[in-house]
Amino acid sequence: MSQTQTAPATAAQPEMQAELQSGSEVLLRALKEQGVEVIFGYPGGAVLPIYDAIFQQNAIRHILVRHEQAAVHAAEGYARSTGRVGCVLVTSGPGATNAVTGLVDALMDSIPLVCLTGQVATHLIGNDAFQEADTTGITRPATKHNYLVKRSEDLARVVHEAFYVARSGRPGPVVIDLPKDILINKAPYASAPVAPHRSYRPQTAPDMGQIGKAVAALKSAKRPIIYTGGGVINSGQGASDALIKFVRKTGFPITSTLMGLGAYPSNDTQFLGMLGMHGTYEANLAMHGCDVMLNIGARFDDRVTGRLNAFSPGSRKIHIDIDRSSINKNVAVEIPVVGDAGLSIEALLEAWDNEPRQVDTAALSTWWSQIEAWRGIDCLKYTQIQTKGGIIKPQYAVQRLYDITRESGRETFISTEVGQHQMWAAQYFRFDQPKRWMTSGGLGTMGYGLPAAMGVQVAHPAALCIDIAGEASILMNIQEMSTLAQYRLPVKVFILNNQYMGMVRQWQELLHGSRYSESYTEALPDFVKLAESFHGVGLRATSVDQLDDVIREMIASDRPVIADICVDQKENCFPMIPSGAAHNDMILGAEHAARAPGVTDAGMALV
Amino acid sequence: MPIDPSLRSATISVLVENEPGILARVVGLFAGRGYNIDSLTVAPVEDGRNRSRINIVTSGTDMIIQQIKAQLDRLVPVHRVADLSTEGPHIAREMALIKVIGSGEQRIEALRLAEAFRARVVDATTGSFIFEMTGATEKLDAFLDLMRPLGLAEVSRTGVAAIARGVRII
Ligand SMILES: Cc1ncc(C[n+]2csc(CCOP(=O)(O)OP(=O)(O)O)c2C)c(N)n1
Ligand SMILES: [Mg+2]
Numbered sequence: 001m002s003q004t005q006t007a008p009a010t011a012a013q014p015e016m017q018a019e020l021q022s023g024s025e026v027l028l029r030a031l032k033e034q035g036v037e038v039i040f041g042y043p044g045g046a047v048l049p050i051y052d053a054i055f056q057q058n059a060i061r062h063i064l065v066r067h068e069q070a071a072v073h074a075a076e077g078y079a080r081s082t083g084r085v086g087c088v089l090v091t092s093g094p095g096a097t098n099a100v101t102g103l104v105d106a107l108m109d110s111i112p113l114v115c116l117t118g119q120v121a122t123h124l125i126g127n128d129a130f131q132e133a134d135t136t137g138i139t140r141p142a143t144k145h146n147y148l149v150k151r152s153e154d155l156a157r158v159v160h161e162a163f164y165v166a167r168s169g170r171p172g173p174v175v176i177d178l179p180k181d182i183l184i185n186k187a188p189y190a191s192a193p194v195a196p197h198r199s200y201r202p203q204t205a206p207d208m209g210q211i212g213k214a215v216a217a218l219k220s221a222k223r224p225i226i227y228t229g230g231g232v233i234n235s236g237q238g239a240s241d242a243l244i245k246f247v248r249k250t251g252f253p254i255t256s257t258l259m260g261l262g263a264y265p266s267n268d269t270q271f272l273g274m275l276g277m278h279g280t281y282e283a284n285l286a287m288h289g290c291d292v293m294l295n296i297g298a299r300f301d302d303r304v305t306g307r308l309n310a311f312s313p314g315s316r317k318i319h320i321d322i323d324r325s326s327i328n329k330n331v332a333v334e335i336p337v338v339g340d341a342g343l344s345i346e347a348l349l350e351a352w353d354n355e356p357r358q359v360d361t362a363a364l365s366t367w368w369s370q371i372e373a374w375r376g377i378d379c380l381k382y383t384q385i386q387t388k389g390g391i392i393k394p395q396y397a398v399q400r401l402y403d404i405t406r407e408s409g410r411e412t413f414i415s416t417e418v419g420q421h422q423m424w425a426a427q428y429f430r431f432d433q434p435k436r437w438m439t440s441g442g443l444g445t446m447g448y449g450l451p452a453a454m455g456v457q458v459a460h461p462a463a464l465c466i467d468i469a470g471e472a473s474i475l476m477n478i479q480e481m482s483t484l485a486q487y488r489l490p491v492k493v494f495i496l497n498n499q500y501m502g503m504v505r506q507w508q509e510l511l512h513g514s515r516y517s518e519s520y521t522e523a524l525p526d527f528v529k530l531a532e533s534f535h536g537v538g539l540r541a542t543s544v545d546q547l548d549d550v551i552r553e554m555i556a557s558d559r560p561v562i563a564d565i566c567v568d569q570k571e572n573c574f575p576m577i578p579s580g581a582a583h584n585d586m587i588l589g590a591e592h593a594a595r596a597p598g599v600t601d602a603g604m605a606l607v
Numbered sequence: 608m609p610i611d612p613s614l615r616s617a618t619i620s621v622l623v624e625n626e627p628g629i630l631a632r633v634v635g636l637f638a639g640r641g642y643n644i645d646s647l648t649v650a651p652v653e654d655g656r657n658r659s660r661i662n663i664v665t666s667g668t669d670m671i672i673q674q675i676k677a678q679l680d681r682l683v684p685v686h687r688v689a690d691l692s693t694e695g696p697h698i699a700r701e702m703a704l705i706k707v708i709g710s711g712e713q714r715i716e717a718l719r720l721a722e723a724f725r726a727r728v729v730d731a732t733t734g735s736f737i738f739e740m741t742g743a744t745e746k747l748d749a750f751l752d753l754m755r756p757l758g759l760a761e762v763s764r765t766g767v768a769a770i771a772r773g774v775r776i777i
Contacts, residue, residue, distance in 0.1 A: 140628070140635055141639050145682075148628075198686070199623075199624055324680065325678045325680070328674065
């Protein structure tokens with residue numbers, strides 16, 4: 001065994017000396033080599049050797065969260081706002097099980113993470129030892145991949161491989177389960193390999209033949225649309241830059257999924273707004289009526305497609321995705337392209353110029369006038385009473401938050417919880433750049449926003465990091481206010497407080513005869529006092545005349561703030577495509593002439 | 608079960624890194640996504656590279672079978688996935704040990720049929736036979752149907768092993 005080996009006492013052999021390091025030291029060294037600067041974690045018996053090693057070094061900073069789920073969401077926020085791999089450290093048993101929600105969240109939204117979990121010593125595994133859980137078993141469907149390190153000589157290799165897997169191809173969370181004896185025993189160090197991985201080598205460069213077909217189809221279009229998703233964000237700034245060039249060059253309309261917001265500037269005239277269940281009228285009708293659709297880095301999620309057999313029935317579809325299994329999963333496409341979003345858009349740009357065929361500009365301008373007519377409906381219209389004492393509309397609160405943060409000129413990152421407020425944030429806050437928007441899209445995890453904002457703030461200490469929250473969701477990870485205080489992270493929590501689980505209430509109103517079963521919160525805390533008790537600032541606005549002042553005070557503060565914005569309790573989020581309905585069966589808000597709601601019995605069975 | 612004409616059977620061979628948990632990953636993928644497993648075999652392939660071969664017989668629409676292939680292919684320890692049923696001709700075989708208990712005429716009839724099907728007798732007592740039989744799944748099924756009225760008592764089947772014909776390798 002490696003412990004019994006002794007290194008030759010020559011100064012010229014640092015590698016051999018490294019063999020004398022403990023597993024924990026080897027682990028930290030590998031993390032450092034992988035560029036890890038911050039770990040979000042929580043200690044416990046099984047990981048004490050790692051905490052001891054952390055104590056004795058300065059290269060890697062540790063942020064002590066108050067719940068392991070929050071550690072994972074914080075790492076997600078860190079990862080998504082920087083493009084780097086987020087790192088998490090939790091103990092065995094309950095530490096690992098608490099992390100599971102965050103892991104599934106990262107899996108669904110393709111966020112690169114490495115989560116280190118403690119485990120009981122190898123000889124105890126399988127004996128129901130104290131704080132033992134079958135972590136690799138539990139997290140197998142919750143991760144992109146996971147490892148149990150059983151031999152010290154595998155430790156460094158596994159760490160490097162985990163980072164490679166987390167960030168390559170379609171990114172995702174990776175768990176490394178670390179038995180305590182592996183952390184204590186001496187382990188050899190190995191640097192990150194230069195050779196390609198044995199089996200996992202995702203294709204990133206697109207097939208140029210397929211790109212050529214895509215361009216030919218796009219140039220022949222009379223009613224084209226470009227639909228982009230989180231894949232463009234994950235691909236990096238270059239992908240967004242190339243996307244802007246491509247969209248401008250084509251003159252085509254573009255829409256985005258919830259996860260893709262910011263890849264293309266929201267204020268640009270070619271942008272139709274978000275599509276899907278709470279997407280804009282123009283985006284959804286353009287998707288429904290298009291004749292050629294180009295999907296880049298989105299996955300035809302049910303929140304986007306609505307009823308599948310009525311989804312964009314007349315269009316030829318092109319789908320670019322780095323994950324082959326995302327193609328032809330829900331929607332059959334004519335032209336599949338497997339590849340990285342950025343590389344593929346660049347290939348499209350090149351092929352566009354080489355394709356002699358010209359775009360049918362007459363047809364395109366007819367298409368645009370149709371789109372303008374849909375736009376003219378102004379589907380996001382709402383009425384805010386401006387008289388003193390007027391009740392605040394949640395849409396207006398987000399609108400003012402956007403205006404005032406923009407005026408401030410500060411670099412602003414927005415996270416959200418899950419519910420109506422999340423959709424209003426997506427609709428009314430406008431993003432001009434990628435990586436500024438963190439939301440739990442695939443899993444829809446209430447409690448995501450506060451820890452995610454915390455992770456963003458750690459990565460961007462000078463930026464304005466705001467969690468647009470609901471009063472129900474925020475209570476799911478409210479303990480992180482304590483972390484904010486400890487590390488002086490001036491995160492702002494902007495609660496659209498409607499006293500309801502508003503999104504639940506909205507569905508009950510539309511689908512369950514307004515029987516508001518368990519969706520009203522009877523005994524909410526006083527959020528102002530709550531903020532103060534966590535060493536933060538508490539603010540409240542109860543009427544429209546107070547709103548701007550509260551927002552200004554909030555963003556001027558250099559401390560964590562909870563702004564309790566008491567909004568209209570009855571407001572619903574529109575437009576809405578009910579589950580099981582088609583894109584052209586949208587319900588518009590009260591501002592608009594009543595339209596037949598598209599609710600069906602079969603749709604009621606869908607979530 | 609109504610027979611859906613759009614469903615087809617597929618024999619998928621997967622070359623994987625021989626590491627702990629790999630079978631759980633593959634089986635979990637099928638269970639988690641609601642795909643069928645009609646038969647599953649797994650064993651190391653002795654090529655000195657620490658690999659195993661998993662053969663799965665599944666069924667679904669063509670879109671689902673494509674999806675199964677893509678899902679398997681993105682598992683980190685998977686080297687190669689092949690749908691043998693569509694990538695040219697292939698051979699698929701399974702083996703069964705079949706215990707038939709009976710006496711008199713039934714016993715003689717069982718032995719006669721076994722000979723016709725080229726099943727080998729690997730164990731015999733005055734009241735029982737164990738037949739060993741190798742062949743395509745349908746051949747085994749047909750033989751078992753015949754044995755049922757003749758005292759079929761127990762069956763142990765291996766599941767399908769499959770390989771492409773000719774020089775092609777996966
Ligand atoms: C962990 C979790 N549990 C339950 C749900 C289901 N759910 C979705 S939205 C919602 C209500 C959220 O209420 P609130 O945070 O007040 O937001 P609002 O809709 O009122 O803006 C619930 C319960 C969920 N998404 N996540
Ligand atoms: Mg609410």
